[in-house]
Each structure stands twice: as structure tokens, then as C-alpha cells.
Amino acid sequence: MFVPTLEPTARMRRSRTRTSKVSAHPVLSVSTLNPHQYDLRPACASLICPDCKTWCPITGTQAKVQKLVPHHAGTAREDKAIRCSGSNRRVIVDVTYEAWWQRLQTGFAETDGRRPARHHYKPLPAPAKPVAKMTPTPVNTADALTAYREHLKKCRARSTADRCGSTRRCADGARLAALYEQLKRTQPRRDREHQEDARVDALLTRYRVATATKNTAAEWARHREDTVAVKKATAKRSGTTVEEANNACRIRPAETVSEFRGPGLPL
DSSP states (O other): OOOOOOOOBOOOOOSOOOOOOOOSSOOEEGGGSOGGGEEOOGGGOEEEOTTTOSEEEEEOTTSSOEEEOOOBSSOTTTSBOOBOTTTTOEEEOOSOHHHHHHHHHHHHHHHHHHSOOOOOOOOOOOOOOOGGGOOOOOOSHHHHHHHHHHHHHHHHTSOOTTSOOSSOOOHHHHHHHHHHHHHHHHHHHHHHHHHHHHHHHHHHHHHHHHHHHHHHHHHHHHHHHHHHHHHHHHSOOOOOHHHHHHHOOOOOOTTOOOTTSOTTOOO
16 A cells, blocks of 8 residues: 655755765855855854855865855755755855954944834823812811811711721721821911911011102102202293393383384384
């Protein structure tokens, strides 16, 4: 009875082979490749095969002739066993290990510099509580006591297990009680501070009012002096005969003519 055999798969690439076969492909120079396309470390000298684009070891790195080891074109133990046409291809290693390593490190530095900085996204803040649901914090003993009593009235009417009882308080009740005790303990000191602040404010207000009144009176006096000085400078002088004659109002008799009437009168 004929039993079908499994199709062979690609094998692992051997690091060293003993064969005199040489591929008909042209000789491949390592210097024509990019630094990331070959590896010159003695433990794993290899390069990317130009035909199948897979990493392939280089045999005889210390010998006169270097070649790519025979290898399959697919992945080992996964793809079909198809021999790559680049097997046993001559390779010329015309780059030293130090020069290759220096070029590789320079390329790493350039690529690291081109990479964008990592973005750190901050967590979104929780939405603020609506103003209609905000409870103002009591600032004096009376408000704190009123808020504590209202909380006890509402909390004892609930049917939950964590409500306030005769001696037990919930979290909100304990917080309001602690706030009331703190305000009651610090109320005398805060009253003294408020009285001192009120006294200082009253003194400052009196000083500002007195200063403003004084400045206003000085300003009005200065304007009054300037006005009187202008009037005195522009007023007519009195006491001379000509000015008295000019200012006098004389009644001229009827049927008389003034001597200064008309330019053609005889002298």
C-alpha cells in the first residue's frame, strides 16, 4: 500500500559548510551594502541575501574565499524546501569590524535623534459638581450647628445601614461634627482677629477721609487765589483824570453838537 510522504520543509542554515561549489552570481562586496544589512561579529558573521532577503551566515571569514552557505529561500521548518539561487555566492569582506561598528553606532545616533519624543497624556480631570448641588462650607459656629442638625434630621429618616443613629455617625455627620467642634474651639480667637481687623479698617477709613478733605480744601483755595489774581490783573486802574472823565456820564444840552463830530470841522 502506497503511503504519501510529507513534503520536506526548509532546514536550518548551517554556519559552516565544506563544499567546493561556487555560485554563478557575481561576487558580492560587503562595502556595497548598508551597515544594517550585514553583521561582522566573529561569532555570527552573516548578511542579508540579496536574492531571498533573509539572513544567511558567511562561511570561511578567516579563509581566502568567503561564501554564503547553502540555504533555503523560506523560513526554516515552515516554508517549502526550495534552494535559494544565492547559495555558495562569493563574498568579499572589504570592511573591518571597527569601521563597521563605528558606522553602525553613528546610524543608531542619527535614527534616535529623528524619533519623536514620547507623549505623556495627562488623565482627564473629573467633571466639577453642579453649582446647584454644592453645599457651602460653614464659616461660623451657628452655621455649622445648623448644618449638623439638618444632616441628622435627613440622615435618620433614611433606611440605609450606614445612617446616623443615637451614638453612631456616618461619614458626613462625623465631618460636620468635627467642623463644629473646631469652629467652637477657635471662635474666640477669630472674634479677636475680626475686631482687630475692623479697628484697623476704621482707622484707615478716617485717615483717608481726613486726607481727602484736606486735599480738597487746598485745591479750592489754590483755584480761588488764581481767580482773584486774574481779576486784579485785568481790572482798570482808577484815580487818573482821563479815566474819571471817560467813566463819567454827562448829559449834553439840546441843540448842541459835540466838537469831535465829523472829520471836516474847522479847528
